[in-house]
Amino acid sequence: MTTPGKSRFRQSGRCRTALLLMGVMAISVMLAAGLYFAAVPQQPSAFYQPPQPLPKALPGSVIRQASSHAKLPEGARAWRVMYLSTDEQGKPLAVTGTVVAPDKLSSTPRPVVAWAHGTTGIRPECGVSHTRDPYQQTPDVAGMLAQGWVVAITDYPGLGTPGIHPYMVGRTAAHSVLDMVRAAEQIPESGAGSSFVVWGASQGGNTAFWVGQLAADYAPELTLKGVAASAPALNLRKIAAYNQDKPAGGIFMGMVFAAWDQVYAEASLQAILKPDAADAFQRMIRPCFTAPAGFLPALADLRTPQEYLAVDILATPPWPGLFDHNSPDGPIAVPMVIAHGTADALIPIALSEQAVSRRSRRGETIQIIRLPGVGHDARDESAGYLMTWVQERFEGQGPTR
Numbered sequence: 001m002t003t004p005g006k007s008r009f010r011q012s013g014r015c016r017t018a019l020l021l022m023g024v025m026a027i028s029v030m031l032a033a034g035l036y037f038a039a040v041p042q043q044p045s046a047f048y049q050p051p052q053p054l055p056k057a058l059p060g061s062v063i064r065q066a067s068s069h070a071k072l073p074e075g076a077r078a079w080r081v082m083y084l085s086t087d088e089q090g091k092p093l094a095v096t097g098t099v100v101a102p103d104k105l106s107s108t109p110r111p112v113v114a115w116a117h118g119t120t121g122i123r124p125e126c127g128v129s130h131t132r133d134p135y136q137q138t139p140d141v142a143g144m145l146a147q148g149w150v151v152a153i154t155d156y157p158g159l160g161t162p163g164i165h166p167y168m169v170g171r172t173a174a175h176s177v178l179d180m181v182r183a184a185e186q187i188p189e190s191g192a193g194s195s196f197v198v199w200g201a202s203q204g205g206n207t208a209f210w211v212g213q214l215a216a217d218y219a220p221e222l223t224l225k226g227v228a229a230s231a232p233a234l235n236l237r238k239i240a241a242y243n244q245d246k247p248a249g250g251i252f253m254g255m256v257f258a259a260w261d262q263v264y265a266e267a268s269l270q271a272i273l274k275p276d277a278a279d280a281f282q283r284m285i286r287p288c289f290t291a292p293a294g295f296l297p298a299l300a301d302l303r304t305p306q307e308y309l310a311v312d313i314l315a316t317p318p319w320p321g322l323f324d325h326n327s328p329d330g331p332i333a334v335p336m337v338i339a340h341g342t343a344d345a346l347i348p349i350a351l352s353e354q355a356v357s358r359r360s361r362r363g364e365t366i367q368i369i370r371l372p373g374v375g376h377d378a379r380d381e382s383a384g385y386l387m388t389w390v391q392e393r394f395e396g397q398g399p400t401r
Contacts, residue, residue, distance in 0.1 A: 041125040041291040047080060048130060048160045050094035059084050059092075059175070060182025060219075068098060071133045073142045077103045079190070080129050083183035085157065088171035094161050095176045097154040098129045099183070101190040102145050109193025111225075111394045112150045112184055114177050116200030116207040118377070119289060120159065122167050122255050126288035127160030129153070136290065137201075139383035147391060150192040154180040156207075167259035168203060168236065170326045174210035178219040195223045197390045201379050202347070205232020205338070209328035212336065226393035227336040228386045230378040231347050234355045237323035239347055240305075241314055247302045248346055251295075254285040254305070257313075266318045277308035332359070336366040337389050339382030341374030 047066060055063060061084045068078040078100040085095045101110065117137035120126045128137050134153070135141045144151050154176045158165030166172050177198060184192035198215075200208035212227040233239055236256075243249020261269035273281055280301035287294035305313065313319050336359070340352040349370065356368045374381045 040294065041121075041123075041288040042131050043125050044127060044130045044160050047082070048096055048124070048127075048162075050082065050161060054084065054092050054094055057084055059086050060179040060186070062183050062186045063094060065187065068100075068129070068134060070131070071135055073100070073135075073145055075103055076100055076145050077189065078134075079187055080134075081180075081183050081187070082161075083179055085176045085179040086172075087157070087166065087175070088169060093157050093172075093176075095154060095157050095179065096127065096129055096160040097152065097176075097180050097183070098134045099150065099152050099180075099187055099190055099192070100135070100141060100145065101150040101192065102148055106148065106191040109195070110148055110150045110191040112152055112181050112192050112196035113144055113390060114181050114196050114198045114211070115151055115153045116173070116177050116198060116204030116211070117153065117156075118200075118202035118204050118379075119167070119252060119255065121288035121290070122158065122165040122259050122285065123288065124158065124160055124162055124165075126165070126290055127155040128290060129155050130160055131290055137379075139201075139379040140387060143383070143387055147387075149394075150184055150190050152180045152184040152192070152196075164259055164262045166263045167255050168206065168233065168326055169259070169263055170206055170210040170328055171214065173203075173207040174214050175218060177207055177211050178215060178222065181222055182219065194221060195225060195394070197226045197228060197393050198224065199228040199386060199390065200232070201230045202233055202376065205229030206234060206236075206326075206328060208232065209234060209332065209336075212332035212334060213328055213330040216333070224334050226334050226390065227332060228339075228389060229337070230339040230382045230386070231341065231344055231376050232338060232352065232355075233347055234327060234329075235351050236327045237314065237320060238351055240319075240323055242348060243304075243346070244306045244313075245304050246345070247304055250302060250304045250308065251284060252346065253313075254281060254308070258285055260322060264318065264322060267322060272309055272311050272313065272316065272319075274308055274310045277303060281308050329355075329358075331362070332364060334365075335393065336364070337369065337386065338366070339369045339371060339378055339386055341371040341376065341378045341381065343373050344376045344378075346376040 063082040198208045198211040215224040260267045340349045
């Protein structure tokens with residue numbers, strides 16, 4: 001015969017076991033969901049489908065906008081925007097991005113930081129503004145807002161919007177940044193003015209220097225105060241040469257080859273790939289850095305450029321000329337700064353040092369900050385220094401050469 005005490009004990013034990021199992025199941029579900037979200041990029045919503053035909057309006061005109069509340073910093077308001085821009089041939093494009101600003105009204109126009117993010121991929125789902133964290137690629141957004149600045153973050157063409165992203169096509173990317181600043185001005189609640197600094201990382205560093213070259217002609221009504229970049233991709237021919245035998249370079253250079261195949265009629269991906277490498281190549285470049293666990297299945301397909309290329313890419317037209325065409329080496333009239341890690345294994349710091357030396361000899365105002373032991377992604381390590389530098393530009397202080 002079971003006593004009441006033993007019955008209660010057994011019932012209590014069964015309850016504890018059931019609760020433990022439920023807890024294990026809940027943790028398993030959360031882990032599975034976390035792995036899914038880390039591996040599978042979010043698909044852009046209908047917001048990212050441009051109207052057809054595109055409106056006949058000036059570059060920078062807002063096509064549509066919507067409030068954005070994802071990961072919104074305290075004391076801020078934000079908007080997703082779709083706006084008009086142009087490619088390097090002047091063809092109209094629809095581009096998306098995020099504008100975030102302090103929620104308090106300002107009696108004077110706010111300075112704008114135009115952020116140009118680094119590589120996230122080349123497919124629409126590799127964009128940033130449609131994700132759960134539209135600020136994941138942008139350093140210290142809260143710090144910029146605390147300074148009273150508006151932050152304008154382009155997705156670039158083909159990230160969010162349909163099509164292949166024209167990766168490392170410098171002029172097109174620069175247009176999308178400049179038109180993002182114009183779009184921010186058209187949101188009255190943001191308080192955005194026409195004075196801005198462009199700040200970018202890696203791919204976005206290339207874009208930032210292109211903005212420095214093109215701003216005066218493409219958007220003369222805007223006032224560019226400075227160009228800041230961390231680990232910028234400035235000399236694409238030398239970056240390609242350095243990465244010929246590196247697996248990581250296989251991914252990034254592969255994205256270049258795939259994108260330029262779509263942008264330039266004279267550039268053929270099929271003509272440069274080894275036939276037996278084509279399938280693995282496509283799997284290797286397909287994931288997005290916004291969902292980095294998606295690269296795990298591709299590790300088996302990871303190859304260096306010299307392993308999947310059938311040609312010497314540095315000696316086979318039109319590729320060397322396209323590397324030079326998209327490397328920003330023209331004059332820039334405003335102050336510039338580069339932050340670069342000494343342990344960067346993708347873009348050697350020597351390439352930034354060479355760019356600084358070359359521009360200094362031309363009489364341009366540029367400086368470099370070396371980050372000892374820091375690798376390629378130097379956004380967080382350089383943010384404090386570059387924030388101070390940006391503030392000095394907005395305050396009109398003269399930089400050190």
